[in-house]
Amino acid sequence: MENDFHADVFALLLDARLRRRNARLWGHLLAWAEILDSLGWCVALKDSAGSPILSANAAQALAIGGSHPVAWTDIERHLQDRPPAIRRVNHHELQVWAPVPPPTSGPRTPVPLTKREAEILHWLREGKTGPEIALILGRANRTVESHVARLYRKLGFRNRADVFLGGAPFS
Amino acid sequence: MHRFREITGRDLRLLHHSAVEWSDLHEPDALMRHFIRVAHELLPGTFIGWNNWSRDMRTALTSHSSPAYDHAIRRLMAPLNAVVHHHPLIAGGAWQSAYQRPQRLSDFQTRAAFRHNPLHHEVYRHLDSRFQLAFNIPTNDEKLVCLTWNRLHRDFTERDRDMLHLIGRRLGVVLGHLIERQRLEQACHRLAPQLPRTGSNRPDILSLNPVEGRLLAGLIQGKTREEIALRLGCRRDTLDRRIAALRERLGFENTHHLLRAFNEARPVVRSRANLEPHG
Numbered sequence: 001m002e003n004d005f006h007a008d009v010f011a012l013l014l015d016a017r018l019r020r021r022n023a024r025l026w027g028h029l030l031a032w033a034e035i036l037d038s039l040g041w042c043v044a045l046k047d048s049a050g051s052p053i054l055s056a057n058a059a060q061a062l063a064i065g066g067s068h069p070v071a072w073t074d075i076e077r078h079l080q081d082r083p084p085a086i087r088r089v090n091h092h093e094l095q096v097w098a099p100v101p102p103p104t105s106g107p108r109t110p111v112p113l114t115k116r117e118a119e120i121l122h123w124l125r126e127g128k129t130g131p132e133i134a135l136i137l138g139r140a141n142r143t144v145e146s147h148v149a150r151l152y153r154k155l156g157f158r159n160r161a162d163v164f165l166g167g168a169p170f171s
Numbered sequence: 172m173h174r175f176r177e178i179t180g181r182d183l184r185l186l187h188h189s190a191v192e193w194s195d196l197h198e199p200d201a202l203m204r205h206f207i208r209v210a211h212e213l214l215p216g217t218f219i220g221w222n223n224w225s226r227d228m229r230t231a232l233t234s235h236s237s238p239a240y241d242h243a244i245r246r247l248m249a250p251l252n253a254v255v256h257h258h259p260l261i262a263g264g265a266w267q268s269a270y271q272r273p274q275r276l277s278d279f280q281t282r283a284a285f286r287h288n289p290l291h292h293e294v295y296r297h298l299d300s301r302f303q304l305a306f307n308i309p310t311n312d313e314k315l316v317c318l319t320w321n322r323l324h325r326d327f328t329e330r331d332r333d334m335l336h337l338i339g340r341r342l343g344v345v346l347g348h349l350i351e352r353q354r355l356e357q358a359c360h361r362l363a364p365q366l367p368r369t370g371s372n373r374p375d376i377l378s379l380n381p382v383e384g385r386l387l388a389g390l391i392q393g394k395t396r397e398e399i400a401l402r403l404g405c406r407r408d409t410l411d412r413r414i415a416a417l418r419e420r421l422g423f424e425n426t427h428h429l430l431r432a433f434n435e436a437r438p439v440v441r442s443r444a445n446l447e448p449h450g
Binding site: 010011014015017018019021022025026027028029030031032033034035036037038039040041045046048085086088089091093094096098125127160163 | 191427433438
């Protein structure tokens with residue numbers, strides 16, 4: 001009886017130890033899948049039970065009639081029948097793709113920028129701060145600040161991150 | 172629930188020590204090779220086999236054993252598949268019971284009767300196998316592993332059966348996790364080339380945990396630091412420290428450079444209007 005108890009406890013501890021190791025690997029995969037999704041990619045991973053785990057973009061792209069595919073084979077079939085614009089990884093454990101963007105209603109009107117605004121946008125994208133740009137251009141800090149504020153308004157930027165993100169993914 | 176009455180504390184210690192060694196291995200094939208080397212120390216046998224079968228046990232896929240018999244079993248795979256349906260467990264439809272508990276061949280057919288069995292004539296007599304104990308381990312891929320202990324001179328006792336039962340259960344746990352690990356490593360290997368470049372290299376896929384992934388995703392999506400801190404359930408100053416540590420680890424001078432580098436990994440897709448034919 002005592003040996004049975006020790007055997008069961010050992011089995012549980014062994015299982016927990018091995019499970020933790022695999023959980024860490026799975027965590028790394030999920031971390032990067034979330035980052036790729038935030039960049040505009042669709043990511044589908046297969047879990048240990050063979051079920052698909054979809055990033056937010058992937059879930060949106062694969063939703064048909066309001067429901068998501070429940071089996072991995074459904075995803076592969078969907079991507080086969082409706083080829084995406086870019087298919088980066090096509091593997092039985094992992095799919096990474098970029099869907100075809102929706103049709104635009106008309107030609108996009110480019111936002112006109114003045115020469116100074118274009119110059120400041122260039123330096124912002126180089127990672128320069130306001131005082132650094134003022135120094136480069138030989139202008140006062142306040143002048144650069146007002147150019148930056150007008151730039152943000154024109155291009156719809158909320159913060160400095162949007163300067164690099166450039167708005168919607170498929171621009 | 173089955174009680175392992177015949178197993179002593181010494182048996183358990185030996186088995187647990189082996190199981191810990193198995194759990195330090197990194198892949199299923201390494202486990203199989205190691206197991207074949209040490210199996211005899213756990214439970215003596217003449218010919219010990221690690222056999223991969225199709226799930227329905229109609230086809231023996233591969234078989235591995237100690238060097239003394241390895242060459243012979245490879246040569247006998249085709250004859251084995253031709254006569255395996257004569258195996259007393261399979262012929263009797265009882266092979267699935269080998270999942271619950273090790274099955275002893277002599278419980279299904281006497282030694283005298285087995286001598287006339289085509290399976291013995293074509294295969295087993297070449298492998299010094301008159302007595303057999305078999306236990307099936309389901310795996311999380313498409314095959315099952317059937318462990319077979321075979322002896323030439325004496326049959327297996329209830330203690331031997333209990334021992335194989337425990338060996339098989341421990342092995343099953345370790346094997347299942349190693350197969351899963353191999354699967355995850357393959358996925359990591361496939362995903363690694365898709366990661367945004369940090370300088371001249373790509374980051375190590377093992378460099379981020381889920382919280383850091385969520386943090387970076389928030390920055391990329393243009394969320395404010397307050398929003399990201401709220402989502403992660405941490406204070407703003409903690410978040411700032413985490414961002415700084417992450418940025419340094421990935422090799423960037425400032426967060427703007429980091430975001431710029433990641434931005435280059437966005438998909439570049441022409442709009443549908445451009446994809447449609449003109450005219």
